[in-house]
Amino acid sequence: MRTCLTRLIPPLYASHLKEVLAARMELPVELAIETCEGCENCDRAVALALELMELSDSITIKVDEPLPPATGAAWRDLKRPSLTVRGRGASSLVFYGAPIGSELDVLVDALFAASRERSRLPPSMVRALRALREDVCVEIFVSPACRRCPPVVRFLMEAGIESNRLSVNVVEAYELPDLTQKYGVKSVPAVVVGSGAVKLCDATVAKVAALLLEMATKQARVRA
DSSP states (O other), X not given: OOOOXXXXXXXXXXXXXXXXXXXXXXXXXXXXXXXXXXXHHHHHHHHHXXXXXXXXXXXXXXXXXXXXXXXXXXXXTOOOSEEEEEOSSSOEEEEESOOOTHHHHHHHHHHHHHTSSSOOSOHHHHHHHHTOOSOEEEEEEEOTTOSSHHHHHHHHHHHHHHOTTEEEEEEETTTOHHHHHXXXXXXXXXXXXXTTTEEETTOOHHXXXXXXXXXXXXXXXXXX
């Protein structure tokens, strides 16, 4: 495994985080990481995961064999690094790009959420999410300096716990510029559903909640 000389988690925060992880982690959680050779962002993602594992016995990491260097379209289509937070059940949250800055706190929240058996969403939202009958993939584009991004990611993270039909991908917009350009993302947080047919620019928790409720309602009608 690769390491980084510069610590990505500040020492004072790491000391505090170690205590919080010990108090709040309920079940074991795995961080599965996919990387490419010769990629600084991938090195940073692995280093960050190693630092988190040092802070809690409840966190393990799995680093897949890195993909060889690529060029052209093959390189642009790769979504690396990827960090998948796996806890109890089939639900998972995937970070594309190293979650640093404000997204580090979101990654930590994802660890807490994955270690729980239930979300903290209101019952009406839980019922709607469990009514999903078709797979839904939601990609939310974020940046480390964005203060409006973490609340939306946290909401989607909680939603993913309640429905195995819902997969959530958190994309660092500036680390994956080709994907950002592909979907025409101009500002963050932005939400893309499926192939990009549905997009929310300047997304908020209320807007995303309404979108998920609408999708669950439509799926229920089709099934009826």
